[in-house]
Amino acid sequence: MTAVDFAAFVDRLAEASGEAIRPFFRTTLALQDKSAGVRFDPVTEADRAAETTMRQMIMETFPAHGIVGEEFPNHQPDADYVWVLDPIDGTKSFISGFPTWGTLICLEHNGQPVYGMMHQPFTRERFMGDGARSSWSGPNPHGTVVTHTLRTRPCATxxxxxxxxxxxxxxxxxxxxxxxxxxxxxxxxxxxxxxxxxxxxxxxxxxxxxxxxxxxxxxxxxxxxxxxxxxxxxxxxxxxxxxxxxxxxxxxxxxxxxxxxxxxx
Structure with a gap:
């Protein structure tokens, strides 16, 4: 299978994890400092709920695949296909109420990222790429979901x-x-x-x-x-x-x- 074949499943992971996260955003959250006070490294109920949801979906759909995530131990990390998950990248922004965080979902094949998505559940934006092409989808000012191609800009200095x-x-x-x-x-x-x-x-x-x-x-x-x-x-x-x-x-x-x-x- 190619990365394109997995794209629909990644959409499902994004939707399910977003449903798990949204109820927690801009609310009073219970926090745990993973650094034990060395350098503040927070984790929330939302992080764990979203990663748990994605892990269950992956293991049910692709039992031979591995999973590497931020919040729980690795699962079959030496598999040919490995899912690399960060349920909330930018947890400090998340707990501060700023929407500059997102859910990172990556599929690796033989150790190389072949498909990635950054999903922002609050703004309902998705940034997707397979190394050859990338796109954005999200609501326009009228609330209709639209998609367009992403391109970097020239900058020589x-x-x-x-x-x-x-x-x-x-x-x-x-x-x-x-x-x-x-x-x-x-x-x-x-x-x-x-x-x-x-x-x-x-x-x-x-x-x-x-x-x-x-x-x-x-x-x-x-x-x-x-x-x-x-x-x-x-x-x-x-x-x-x-x-x-x-x-x-x-x-x-x-x-x-x-x-x-x-x-x-």
Missing amino acids: LAEAVTMTTSPRLMEPGERDRYARIEDVARLSRYGGDCYSYCMLAAGHVDLVVESGLKPYDIAALIPIVAGAGGIVTTWDGGDAAGGGQVVAAGDPRLHALALEMLNR
Whole structure:
């Protein structure tokens, strides 16, 4: 089966997980700090409810597939097909009432992301990609769901670039210094976008996203979305970003090359 064959099932996962999450958004939530007080890393009832729903659907429909998720132990992670799930990427935004969070759903085949979706259940937007093409669907001002193709925009220099990172404070001090080289030159820098930053890059509104400390479930679904829109996602040293870590995404390969040069100077 190809990634396209799984697209309808991903839509079902998105719908079901969204139904599990929406009742919790902008309400009083019980929080748990997964970091045990080291660096605030919240998890909510909504995270667990959504991932539980998706896991049950996957195991019932594709029992031979593996699952790697944020909230529960891995299930058959060495399978040929593995689902990589982040029920709420941007939990800090979620608990603060900001809609810059989303559900990340990725299908990997032999360790490589072949289909990804970022679903924003509150705005009812979906960003989808298979590495060759990407699209957006969501309601227009009249409430009708429409779909259009995503394309990154040309941007050859950092002086023209809009850059994003969730927060430089999430980086280690040395990484923060390296990122500052880019921010000092960029036309505009913004913070706090989480997964939404990568989708805005794919949509041609942002040019560069630089992050560190990512887990596989933070980035795997976003790689085929950015790539399908014409962008590129790698680690800071130019390697495969599917495993997380230090990640840089650019809408223009020329800008990507400049960013790598700045980060590794």
